[in-house]
Amino acid sequence: MTTILYARVSTIDQTIAHQEAHARAAGFAIDTVVSDEGVSGVRVPLAERLQGRRLFDMLRSGDTLVVRWVDRLGRNYQDVTDTIREFMRRGVIVKTVINSLTFDGATKDPMQQAVRDALIAFMAATAQAQAEATKEAQRAGIDHAKANSEAKYRGRKPSYSREQFDMVRDMLGQGTGVAPVATATGLTRQTVYRIKDDPVASEAALVEWRL
Structure with missing residues (x-):
């Protein structure tokens, strides 16, 4: 096996x-x-x-x-x-x-089969819903970046990568607490809270820095 x-x-x-x-x-x-x-x-x-x-x-x-x-x-x-x-x-x-x-x-x-199949359906539906939400966030981030493209100061470079951002969104979407998310992604709790509280701005920062 x-x-x-x-x-x-x-x-x-x-x-x-x-x-x-x-x-x-x-x-x-x-x-x-x-x-x-x-x-x-x-x-x-x-x-x-x-x-x-x-x-x-x-x-x-x-x-x-x-x-x-x-x-x-x-x-x-x-x-x-x-x-x-x-x-x-x-x-x-x-x-x-x-x-x-x-x-x-x-x-x-x-009964066990019914519970298992319901969980599969829920997880699959959540995966699609998150993909759609991420696409909307990306669109909003791009719009925000375009609106501020003339600005000379882009703010501080994000302390997280695109992969870490996606992972934070995925885990928070599954109800995982901030502390476990921070441990799994290698980010600070403050960074996870920042992404959680304002995912659009966090996405916009990645776009502005082309990350």
Whole structure:
């Protein structure tokens, strides 16, 4: 039985290494890392990604698939739910680093199946909703940057990267407390609070500094 980490990054500011380090720090013994870089989770289904296709070929019954969160599989409700259910049908256990969720197709109890399937649906819907919210925040950030493009002073350079910003938004969206988010991202609590309290301005700062 093999434990495979699937990592996906969609921008140059995100890194596969960070997702792997986060998974190992959470206690996962990773045998193999499969990753797609520069791939949108909204527009490109997992089965159509180069390494996503490889992942479908590699996983066997009894294997464990680890992802930072379900949004690494995709940010489209139908794609994510179909993907997780397909893996479960194959006997693959799907686990997330954030929130320590486990999706296992082994249970035959109808009540447990109902709870599991409802959780999958909720997580997939949340992933899509967050993608849409992030897109709106980016649009607002770009508008803000354009409106202030003539200003000579851009303010202090953000103390967080695009990947850290996305991770903070993801974890806060799942109800994770500020302290655990700060620990997981390597940011100070003050920085996490700043992103939490004004995500549009935080996004705008990244855009203004082209981060």
